[in-house]
Amino acid sequence: xxxxxxxxxxxxxxxxxxxxxxxxxxxxxxxxxxxxxxxxxxxxxxxxxxxxxxxxxxxxxxxxxxxxxxxxxxxxxxxxxxxxxxxxxxxxxxxxxxxxxxxxxxxxxxxxxxxxxxxxxxxxxxxxxxxxxxxxxxxxxxxxxxxxxxxxxxxxxxxxxxxxx
Amino acid sequence: xxxxxxxxxxxxxxxxxxxxxxxxxxxxxxxxxxxxxxxxxxxxxxxxxxxxxxxxxxxxxxxxxxxxxxxxxxxxxxxxxxxxxxxxxxxxxxxxxxxxxxxxxxxxxxxxxxxxxxxxxxxxxxxxxxxxxxxxxxxxxxxxxxxxxxxxxxxxxxxxxxxxxxxxxxxxxxxxxxxxxxxxxxxxxxxxxxxxx
Numbered sequence: 001x002x003x004x005x006x007x008x009x010x011x012x013x014x015x016x017x018x019x020x021x022x023x024x025x026x027x028x029x030x031x032x033x034x035x036x037x038x039x040x041x042x043x044x045x046x047x048x049x050x051x052x053x054x055x056x057x058x059x060x061x062x063x064x065x066x067x068x069x070x071x072x073x074x075x076x077x078x079x080x081x082x083x084x085x086x087x088x089x090x091x092x093x094x095x096x097x098x099x100x101x102x103x104x105x106x107x108x109x110x111x112x113x114x115x116x117x118x119x120x121x122x123x124x125x126x127x128x129x130x131x132x133x134x135x136x137x138x139x140x141x142x143x144x145x146x147x148x149x150x151x152x153x154x155x156x157x158x159x160x161x162x163x164x165x
Numbered sequence: 166x167x168x169x170x171x172x173x174x175x176x177x178x179x180x181x182x183x184x185x186x187x188x189x190x191x192x193x194x195x196x197x198x199x200x201x202x203x204x205x206x207x208x209x210x211x212x213x214x215x216x217x218x219x220x221x222x223x224x225x226x227x228x229x230x231x232x233x234x235x236x237x238x239x240x241x242x243x244x245x246x247x248x249x250x251x252x253x254x255x256x257x258x259x260x261x262x263x264x265x266x267x268x269x270x271x272x273x274x275x276x277x278x279x280x281x282x283x284x285x286x287x288x289x290x291x292x293x294x295x296x297x298x299x300x301x302x303x304x305x306x307x308x309x310x311x312x313x314x315x316x317x318x319x320x321x322x323x324x325x326x327x328x329x330x331x332x333x334x335x336x337x338x339x340x341x342x343x344x345x346x347x348x349x350x351x352x353x354x355x356x357x358x359x360x361x362x
Binding site for chain 2: 005009012013016017019020021033034037038041042043045047050060063064066067068070071073099102103106114115116117124125126127137138139152153155156159160163
């Protein structure tokens with residue numbers, strides 16, 4: 001295995017789960033999330049030689065993943081949120097447990113946020129450091145802190161109101 | 166009632182994982198590269214064959230008027246222009262460097278790309294269509310000296326009819342659908358861009 005392939009495998013193992021969560025949070029659909037994650041890593045491989053050590057690998061991969069999710073609009077007709085929510089619930093009915101139901105509800109709540117909020121909150125939930133999120137999203141750190149505070153509050157409210165229902 | 170910390174714990178405890186392995190990605194990388202090369206190769210072969218056929222006709226067939234040679238040149242030019250543009254746009258959108266930009270810049274790039282495609286499918290296509298029509302008219306001059314007048318009129322009526330159908334039915338529908346799609350995409354991109362501002 002070449003050095004580049006070894007590096008790529010290491011990057012894949014370290015980041016695939018988080019990238020998948022980001023894509024899942026964005027699309028609310030497991031198949032699309034797998035496709036977007038694959039696409040992200042294909043682009044990572046194709047651009048590996050362009051990586052300059054200005055940022056961390058993870059930041060760089062997240063940016064590719066974010067832009068891949070955004071360009072998802074170019075090819076896919078966005079489905080109404082209701083339909084999206086049905087898909088999320090359907091995907092989780094195979095393994096019904098209280099925890100799975102709560103996770104399904106969480107994804108449903110994330111899908112009710114704006115697109116950029118979904119991207120930011122999935123990174124927050126995965127405990128990505130704020131400077132890294134600011135670097136990925138191109139938003140200043142000060143502005144991002146305000147945004148994150150607002151999104152956390154919004155997500156908690158949506159989740160609790162969905163839970164009540 | 167849950168607080169954000171509990172929601173975060175819930176998120177981190179999820180077992181959902183991607184069902185795509187490293188090997189699947191490597192396999193797809195290989196197949197994508199060959200599929201891309203294959204597609205480009207076949208398009209190039211088709212355009213090359215059309216150009217060579219046009220050149221071969223121009224060289225081997227002894228046309229009596231210069232207008233026919235001119236018509237052939239226009240046809241070759243149109244094919245090359247259309248193929249060149251498609252290839253350029255295809256390379257532009259698959260060039261990955263834009264993906265490394267900040268989301269706002271990337272959205273801006275996508276928006277410009279959509280507008281460019283819109284112009285290509287509408288305004289540029291009309292110029293393309295006009296050039297093909299001129300090429301047919303020029304070729305008609307040669308036919309005027311060869312074919313009986315009624316056959317020539319018949320062929321001309323058929324060609325005009327075909328052009329009108331393409332322009333007013335097929336192309337109108339295509340442009341309408343394409344515009345609706347592009348407008349929807351631009352609206353979405355604008356909406357997302359505003360979220361990042």
